[in-house]
Amino acid sequence: xxxxxxxxxxxxxxxxxxxxxGGSGETPADGAKxxxxxxxxxxxxxxxxxxxxxxxxxDSQDGYVVVMTEIPGGAVAGSGYNDSVxxxxxxxxxxxxxxxxxxxxxxYAWAGYLEGLDGYMSEQLRSELLPSLxxxxxxxxxxxxxxxxxxxxxxxxxxxxxxxAGVRIPRSIDDAWDLDEFVAALKALQALPEVEYALxxxxxxxxxxxMTYAFSPVLQSFGGDLIDRDTxxxxxNILNGPKSVKxxxxxxxxxxxxxxxxxxxxxxEFVNGKAALGWMGHWVWKGYxxxxxxxxxxxxxxxxxxxxxxxxxxxxxxxxxxxxxxxGAWKFLEYILQPEEILAITxxxxxxxxxxTALEKSTLFGNGGDLNIFVxxxxxxxxxxxxxxxxxxxxxxxxxxxxxxxxxxxxxxxxLDAAVDAIADDIRQNNGYPVQ
Amino acid sequence: MRRKTHSLQANQRTYAWLxxxxxxxxxxxxxxxxxxxxxxxxxxxxxxxxxxxxxxVGFENYRNLLSIKTLQVEQDNxxxxxxxxxxxxxxxxxxxxxxxxxxxxTRLVLASDVVFLKSLRNTIIFVLFIVPGQxxxxxxxxxxxxxxxxxxxxxxxxxxAPVVTSMAVIAIVWSFLYNPSQGVxxxxxxxxxxxxxxxxxxxxxxxxxLPAIIIVSAWQATGFQMVIFLAGLQNIPVHLYEQAGxxxxxxxxxxxxxxxxxxxNTTIFVVISTTILAFRxxxxxxxxxxxxxxxSTSSVVYYAVEQGxxxxxxxxxxxxxxxxxxxxxxxxxxxxxxxxxxKAID
Numbered sequence: 001x002x003x004x005x006x007x008x009x010x011x012x013x014x015x016x017x018x019x020x021x022g023g024s025g026e027t028p029a030d031g032a033k034x035x036x037x038x039x040x041x042x043x044x045x046x047x048x049x050x051x052x053x054x055x056x057x058x059d060s061q062d063g064y065v066v067v068m069t070e071i072p073g074g075a076v077a078g079s080g081y082n083d084s085v086x087x088x089x090x091x092x093x094x095x096x097x098x099x100x101x102x103x104x105x106x107x108y109a110w111a112g113y114l115e116g117l118d119g120y121m122s123e124q125l126r127s128e129l130l131p132s133l134x135x136x137x138x139x140x141x142x143x144x145x146x147x148x149x150x151x152x153x154x155x156x157x158x159x160x161x162x163x164x165a166g167v168r169i170p171r172s173i174d175d176a177w178d179l180d181e182f183v184a185a186l187k188a189l190q191a192l193p194e195v196e197y198a199l200x201x202x203x204x205x206x207x208x209x210x211m212t213y214a215f216s217p218v219l220q221s222f223g224g225d226l227i228d229r230d231t232x233x234x235x236x237n238i239l240n241g242p243k244s245v246k247x248x249x250x251x252x253x254x255x256x257x258x259x260x261x262x263x264x265x266x267x268x269e270f271v272n273g274k275a276a277l278g279w280m281g282h283w284v285w286k287g288y289x290x291x292x293x294x295x296x297x298x299x300x301x302x303x304x305x306x307x308x309x310x311x312x313x314x315x316x317x318x319x320x321x322x323x324x325x326x327x328g329a330w331k332f333l334e335y336i337l338q339p340e341e342i343l344a345i346t347x348x349x350x351x352x353x354x355x356x357t358a359l360e361k362s363t364l365f366g367n368g369g370d371l372n373i374f375v376x377x378x379x380x381x382x383x384x385x386x387x388x389x390x391x392x393x394x395x396x397x398x399x400x401x402x403x404x405x406x407x408x409x410x411x412x413x414x415x416l417d418a419a420v421d422a423i424a425d426d427i428r429q430n431n432g433y434p435v436q
Numbered sequence: 437m438r439r440k441t442h443s444l445q446a447n448q449r450t451y452a453w454l455x456x457x458x459x460x461x462x463x464x465x466x467x468x469x470x471x472x473x474x475x476x477x478x479x480x481x482x483x484x485x486x487x488x489x490x491x492x493v494g495f496e497n498y499r500n501l502l503s504i505k506t507l508q509v510e511q512d513n514x515x516x517x518x519x520x521x522x523x524x525x526x527x528x529x530x531x532x533x534x535x536x537x538x539x540x541x542t543r544l545v546l547a548s549d550v551v552f553l554k555s556l557r558n559t560i561i562f563v564l565f566i567v568p569g570q571x572x573x574x575x576x577x578x579x580x581x582x583x584x585x586x587x588x589x590x591x592x593x594x595x596x597a598p599v600v601t602s603m604a605v606i607a608i609v610w611s612f613l614y615n616p617s618q619g620v621x622x623x624x625x626x627x628x629x630x631x632x633x634x635x636x637x638x639x640x641x642x643x644x645x646l647p648a649i650i651i652v653s654a655w656q657a658t659g660f661q662m663v664i665f666l667a668g669l670q671n672i673p674v675h676l677y678e679q680a681g682x683x684x685x686x687x688x689x690x691x692x693x694x695x696x697x698x699x700x701n702t703t704i705f706v707v708i709s710t711t712i713l714a715f716r717x718x719x720x721x722x723x724x725x726x727x728x729x730x731x732s733t734s735s736v737v738y739y740a741v742e743q744g745x746x747x748x749x750x751x752x753x754x755x756x757x758x759x760x761x762x763x764x765x766x767x768x769x770x771x772x773x774x775x776x777x778x779k780a781i782d
Contacts, residue, residue, distance in 0.1 A: 083745065089485050107748075111485045207726045263640045265615045390486075394747055401728070408640055408729045413518065414532070418550075421529050425500075429481050429749060434488060 032065045033325050035332060036095035040081040040315060041072035042349065049348045057335045064328040069095065089113050096323035097332060100145055102136050102313025103386040109139040110390040110433065115319040116142045120330040125337065128356045132378045136313040136385050140435065146333060147316035148342045149351035152374040152383060153214055154310065155299040156270065156280040158292055165189050170300055173376045177302040186259045189276035198259040200275035204266055207404035212386065212396040214279055215251065215403060217301065217309035220384055222247035226399055227423065232389040233432055235423045240416035247304070248412045255407040262407050282374055286350045300373045301382065312383035314351060352378060390433050394426035478755035484748035497755035503548040505530055510541040517544065552756060554731045555739040558646055559715060562735065566714040570654040571706050574661030582669045596659040603656060607723035610652045614638035639725050642732045649733050652720055661706050668702030704775045711771065715764050736760045
């Protein structure tokens with residue numbers, strides 16, 4: 001009897017748990033279809049803007065209700081968001097709509113987790129998108145993700161300091177500094193009593209995607225690269241070739257001579273006035289401008305010999321191939337890709353609006369705007385996408401590990417050799433990432 | 437009568453199973469099953485996200501992880517050595533682990549996965565420092581807060597506070613403390629040594645990164661062992677001390693001949709539990725150093741997560757954890773054997 005009682009008690013307990021677990025889901029009103037959306041935890045303002053966009057979309061039509069889940073850690077590389085997406089992809093639990101950071105896209109596309117978007121996209125939209133967005137979102141001829149905005153790099157400086165140090169301020173990508181001029185600028189600025197050191201490289205972000213994003217352009221501007229971009233099968237003699245070695249030599253020189261520091265305490269070295277120049281992603285501009293006003297100026301990336309190069313690619317929206325309502329998901333993407341919706345988010349995060357019709361309306365990026373050089377960089381081929389291969393995670397890890405060691409004083413050639421071997425190992429393990 | 441006993445036994449057996457069931461189910465689901473899956477996957481090239489079917493690769497992952505070769509060179513010429521390492525197919529993919537200088541030139545010890553071996557070394561160093569360091573500190577703290585002093589509950593709570601704080605939070609706070617130019621630790625060191633010690637690159641210098649991690653870890657967990665020691669101390673009968681007092685034993689003698697021997701079982705527990713916990717070191721490394729600089733803080737668990745999950749190489753990651761499993765099992769068995777035999781002498 002007692003056994004029976006116990007079993008009854010346990011079953012009741014289980015049933016209660018089940019009721020609570022089952023009761024937590026929201027049911028959409030009036031038979032509207034629910035679309036789940038994952039958003040990498042951006043800044044609080046960005047998330048708020050995203051939430052507003054979703055609300056506007058939900059109010060604008062009756063067919064679909066978008067439900068957002070914010071997954072934290074997205075802003076930091078190698079972080080929780082990617083881990084969550086990986087786990088969900090394996091478990092078959094991907095949401096209908098998700099945002100992916102540029103180069104992570106190809107692995108998911110290769111593995112078949114993403115819906116091709118070509119069939120949904122109108123000719124007009126395609127023609128108005130920044131070419132860099134299409135480039136970054138395309139894998140093997142098909143487009144899998146579209147960003148509302150793109151990103152870019154530049155240097156940032158203060159007019160007053162640059163003038164005092166007697167450094168020329170380039171205003172467009174055509175008169176960017178060359179290597180000698182950049183070195184001279186570092187030396188002149190370092191000598192100023194107002195600042196502690198010349199260049200903030202934001203190494204407080206640590207060994208991670210920032211390093212690949214921000215400093216693989218230095219490789220490319222020296223004529224090197226991360227991998228052979230024709231085949232994506234080998235990095236031998238490219239990542240460890242003489243040109244890449246020269247580039248890393250230059251970076252090591254910057255740190256070893258104190259022109260930059262390997263572990264700044266936080267993101268504010270430029271804003272605090274400790275560093276004279278900043279290696280800047282667009283996302284920090286607003287804070288800088290708020291602090292220094294018109295004294296702050298964006299300076300195009302220097303040309304180290306093989307042309308100026310900047311990074312590109314940002315968070316972009318993709319639709320899961322597991323989605324039951326891809327047409328609804330696309331409807332949402334189309335909605336947030338309207339010029340005013342793009343501006344609603346880029347006004348907050350300071351990114352480059354991804355559509356020409358939005359760009360025209362932007363005071364920051366439009367002709368004559370403070371950050372117009374970012375648009376020039378993206379439109380005129382200065383921006384180079386990170387390698388478009390499913391093996392990207394191995395490539396970026398190999399590079400930022402090597403770079404982290406190099407700026408802390410390791411032997412350059414052997415670090416780059418190790419990176420090449422790590423990439424080769426990954427490619428071999430995956431049988432060369434065969435096309436399916 | 438007989439029947440009744442039988443049914444009682446049967447009844448109890450049912451209860452035993454019922455009570456044990458949740459635990460057993462969880463153990464099988466979260467320990468036994470993953471272990472078996474890991475053992476199987478370690479023999480394959482399984483990738484986390486891939487359209488390519490998984491292939492059986494035998495012991496290749498293990499070979500990759502553990503292969504070591506030596507190379508004798510007459511002259512210590514980096515360019516020559518590089519030429520051999522990159523062009524000779526026998527040494528392809530091998531990297532220098534360390535070198536020994538001898539009368540007939542230099543002998544290079546090469547490994548195909550230097551990072552794994554370094555991670556293993558780092559983990560062992562970590563455990564070797566943490567177990568005596570943290571245990572010793574815990575014992576001293578326990579002796580201090582066991583005294584009848586004013587506000588001792590305050591001290592107990594203070595020393596225990598880091599234990600209930602998340603390691604991720606502690607790691608972030610300590611990253612600030614460790615900052616070379618502005619962190620409190622360097623500022624204090626500079627003041628205390630009148631400027632002789634300054635600007636130690638705690639988390640960025642190969643020499644200091646692992647010690648820095650060890651210090652944080654010990655600081656965080658000592659409170660836990662302190663509480664266990666404290667419980668042990670309070671179990672020691674007071675009359676032993678009273679008798680020793682009559683015999684004229686001093687403070688040190690009381691500790692040496694009463695406290696320490698009486699704490700033997702507590703100490704054994706602390707040593708074994710600390711060892712097992714220390715082998716798991718991951719969070720502080722993930723937050724503070726990402727295993728760098730130059731892999732000087734990479735631990736085996738960190739490397740397994742890095743390879744298996746972030747690099748998506750499930751097969752390789754599984755092989756790492758299988759090797760580690762065997763290693764930790766060996767250490768645990770050895771400890772068990774050594775500590776037990778000591779008990780038998782008693």
